[in-house]
Amino acid sequence: MDGERKPRVAVHKFSSCDGCQLALLNLGEDLLTLAARVELVHFAEAGPMDPEAEVDVAFVEGSVSTPADLERIRQIRERSRVLIAIGACATTGGIQGLRNQADGAAWIAQIYQHPEAISSLARSTPVSAHVKVDFELHGCPVDSAQMVAAVNALLLGAAPRATTDKVCVECKRHGYPCIMVSRGLACMGPVTRAGCGALCPGLGRDCYGCYGPAENANTDALAAQFRTLGLDATAVVQRFQAINSQAPAFLAAAQKAGVVHD
Amino acid sequence: MTEQTRSVAIHVPVLARVEGEGALDLAIDDGNITRLRLRIFEPPRFFEKFLEGHHYTEIPDLVARICGICPVAYQVTAAQALEQLYGVELSPWARAMRRAFYCGEWIQSHSLHIHLLAAPDFFGCGNAIELAQIAPEAVRRGLRLQGLGNELMDLFGARSVHPVGVRIGGFHAAPPVERVHALRERLVAALSEAEALVRWSAAIPLPPDDQAFVSVAMRHPDGYAIEAGGIAASDGLTIGADAYDAHFAERHEPHSTALYSSYRGQPYLVGPLARLNLNPDRLPERLRALLAETGFALPSRNVFHSLLARAIEIWLALDEAARLLADYRLPDSPWVPATPRAGVATGCTEAPRGLLWHRYEMDADGRVVNARIVPPTSQNQARIEADLRLSLLNFGLDQPDDALRLHCEKVIRNYDPCISCATHFLRLNVERT
Numbered sequence: 001m002d003g004e005r006k007p008r009v010a011v012h013k014f015s016s017c018d019g020c021q022l023a024l025l026n027l028g029e030d031l032l033t034l035a036a037r038v039e040l041v042h043f044a045e046a047g048p049m050d051p052e053a054e055v056d057v058a059f060v061e062g063s064v065s066t067p068a069d070l071e072r073i074r075q076i077r078e079r080s081r082v083l084i085a086i087g088a089c090a091t092t093g094g095i096q097g098l099r100n101q102a103d104g105a106a107w108i109a110q111i112y113q114h115p116e117a118i119s120s121l122a123r124s125t126p127v128s129a130h131v132k133v134d135f136e137l138h139g140c141p142v143d144s145a146q147m148v149a150a151v152n153a154l155l156l157g158a159a160p161r162a163t164t165d166k167v168c169v170e171c172k173r174h175g176y177p178c179i180m181v182s183r184g185l186a187c188m189g190p191v192t193r194a195g196c197g198a199l200c201p202g203l204g205r206d207c208y209g210c211y212g213p214a215e216n217a218n219t220d221a222l223a224a225q226f227r228t229l230g231l232d233a234t235a236v237v238q239r240f241q242a243i244n245s246q247a248p249a250f251l252a253a254a255q256k257a258g259v260v261h262d
Numbered sequence: 263m264t265e266q267t268r269s270v271a272i273h274v275p276v277l278a279r280v281e282g283e284g285a286l287d288l289a290i291d292d293g294n295i296t297r298l299r300l301r302i303f304e305p306p307r308f309f310e311k312f313l314e315g316h317h318y319t320e321i322p323d324l325v326a327r328i329c330g331i332c333p334v335a336y337q338v339t340a341a342q343a344l345e346q347l348y349g350v351e352l353s354p355w356a357r358a359m360r361r362a363f364y365c366g367e368w369i370q371s372h373s374l375h376i377h378l379l380a381a382p383d384f385f386g387c388g389n390a391i392e393l394a395q396i397a398p399e400a401v402r403r404g405l406r407l408q409g410l411g412n413e414l415m416d417l418f419g420a421r422s423v424h425p426v427g428v429r430i431g432g433f434h435a436a437p438p439v440e441r442v443h444a445l446r447e448r449l450v451a452a453l454s455e456a457e458a459l460v461r462w463s464a465a466i467p468l469p470p471d472d473q474a475f476v477s478v479a480m481r482h483p484d485g486y487a488i489e490a491g492g493i494a495a496s497d498g499l500t501i502g503a504d505a506y507d508a509h510f511a512e513r514h515e516p517h518s519t520a521l522y523s524s525y526r527g528q529p530y531l532v533g534p535l536a537r538l539n540l541n542p543d544r545l546p547e548r549l550r551a552l553l554a555e556t557g558f559a560l561p562s563r564n565v566f567h568s569l570l571a572r573a574i575e576i577w578l579a580l581d582e583a584a585r586l587l588a589d590y591r592l593p594d595s596p597w598v599p600a601t602p603r604a605g606v607a608t609g610c611t612e613a614p615r616g617l618l619w620h621r622y623e624m625d626a627d628g629r630v631v632n633a634r635i636v637p638p639t640s641q642n643q644a645r646i647e648a649d650l651r652l653s654l655l656n657f658g659l660d661q662p663d664d665a666l667r668l669h670c671e672k673v674i675r676n677y678d679p680c681i682s683c684a685t686h687f688l689r690l691n692v693e694r695t
Contacts, residue, residue, distance in 0.1 A: 017330040018329070019330020019333070019423040021330075025378060026408070026412055026423070028405045028409040029406070031405065032394055032405075035391045045378075045379075046378060046390065046391070047390065065307075094327075095307075095309075095312075096312075099308050099311070110311075140424060141330060141423040199420040199421060199426055200420075200426050202420060203426060203427055203434040204435050205426065205429070208323055210424070234315075238315075238320070242323070
């Protein structure tokens with residue numbers, strides 16, 4: 001490798017459960033291979049600490065949810081050639097985005113004896129709401145194969161490939177019977193981005209949308225179908241208000257379902 | 263600013279504030295510690311609040327997101343609480359498989375903590391990648407065990423981070439017989455690796471330490487408590503999950519987004535060492551013989567034994583999962599139906615990092631009225647600060663700043679206070695006057 005500089009990689013964490021970083025920490029012995037191919041300059045969970053280093057690729061996990069986060073994400077952007085947002089929190093605001101429709105200050109007052117000491121923005125937002133994001137890896141969590149594919153593509157100088165299929169397509173590929181048709185379950189598969197391999201229908205249960213909305217998702221038709229299956233308006237709203245509640249397509253669908261109810 | 267003195271009646275701990283970023287403030291004045299604070303400033307994520315109004319069927323998928331490293335603990339605790347409220351009796355198959363599934367998480371989480379987070383400290387390494395250069399076989403063995411734990415979680419949950427298999431009443435689906443048998447053979451084969459790990463961990467030279475503290479962990483009449491049992495303390499307390507609130511209190515300190523727990527007004531220890539301290543009589547004979555060989559005696563008052571305790575529990579979890587999966591057969595149904603009713607559901611299990619307690623008030627339609635979740639790290643937070651104080655005095659306050667910082671980090675990592683906290687994100691501000 002003489003004369004050839006290894007790409008410098010950073011992994012940053014914002015508000016999250018740490019589960020997407022596990023896509024790297026769960027690589028097993030491949031983690032050691034990865035560490036040999038790239039220079040991990042900042043990855044707090046794994047040890048290397050240099051949050052202010054200039055890097056070729058920055059992976060960002062988590063949503064922006066505190067005043068300090070705003071400045072930190074801007075600085076990361078300035079110091080990173082390529083910035084990749086990983087997981088539902090970083091790409092849509094995540095499950096904690098459920099607070100965006102609520103009175104956060106009242107919640108803090110109910111939870112903490114010293115509410116003045118808690119620093120939190122009113123809304124949990126994706127990285128792309130604040131800085132330019134070069135690529136997004138969706139999923140709650142992203143999986144190791146997605147991460148490795150992204151790293152390999154970048155090592156080869158190519159852009160990682162985005163999935164545009166819906167979960168329905170993955171069910172067809174696996175030959176799974178449609179659980180909405182056969183069991184009458186309120187499956188989110190028809191509007192959810194592919195990538196997981198249709199894990200939930202594979203266990204005979206409904207998809208709950210953890211990879212977020214697919215392109216051109218027909219949420220109107222699905223919401224109507226959910227009503228036909230017997231869900232009331234609140235239940236329809238909650239189908240869209242879960243892991244990726246602030247993704248524009250799911251937020252609009254929930255608002256529409258709620259309006260119909262009122 | 264009337265808010266400042268406002269006293270809050272509902273103490274809802276906000277989760278995931280425990281993972282991520284912590285800092286330590288240490289002030290030494292004239293040879294005395296005048297300030298010592300572990301500051302956890304992970305942003306609040308308000309889980310308990312947004313669970314309100316959601317249907318019981320959604321709870322396992324929602325609470326999993328509190329922690330990417332121990333989602334099974336959250337799912338199984340919630341399911342256990344709700345099943346009890348709804349009078350659901352799990353089938354023997356589902357009960358056994360819940361325990362096997364949970365063993366997978368212990369193996370995964372403990373292996374990750376030992377090899378990627380804690381062990382580098384004891385070998386003068388900054389991280390596991392450096393450790394792999396001086397102890398390649400040990401690190402590779404650890405990563406293999408971690409992978410095996412992940413596969414066991416995947417067997418029931420289709421993935422190891424935020425698995426999707428648990429439902430109230432059992433599991434959504436039963437894994438096929440051939441897959442179970444193939445994995446079981448590998449679990450059995452890994453016991454020798456786990457034994458080597460226990461010996462390796464027992465041989466790591468530890469700082470001497472001897473502290474008095476109360477251990478709190480679950481006990482079960484028929485075995486080592488993991489996913490079921492009552493709560494016990496080393497001073498003789500024995501209670502059910504529903505009485506937790508009457509004995510344990512939480513308070514908020516302004517410097518932390520995690521709540522502090524106390525028992526009879528004092529800090530206490532939860533986690534692997536607390537479990538071993540309270541359950542030496544529940545260890546299988548082979549494991550007891552192995553511990554006797556290594557010279558490790560229980561109970562231990564040195565929290566640096568936590569790494570070894572995790573190694574011991576990896577052996578135990580492999581052995582237990584292999585036992586539970588022997589003679590595996592497909593069940594008639596992987597789940598039994600549940601009928602919601604109004605009431606209060608409480609439950610507890612032993613998450614990899616210690617006791618995890620849930621309480622849900624549910625309405626008659628099966629929706630959450632309010633929720634409280636007490637994670638292990640907030641229970642350990644006060645104990646970590648007490649330990650740091652004692653441990654630093656033992657270590658010597660006149661040591662150089664770097665040595666003090668490393669010692670503090672080592673102490674904190676014993677508690678595995680969730681992954682990113684536990685790694686090198688500790689900023690030590692020492693003020694000397």
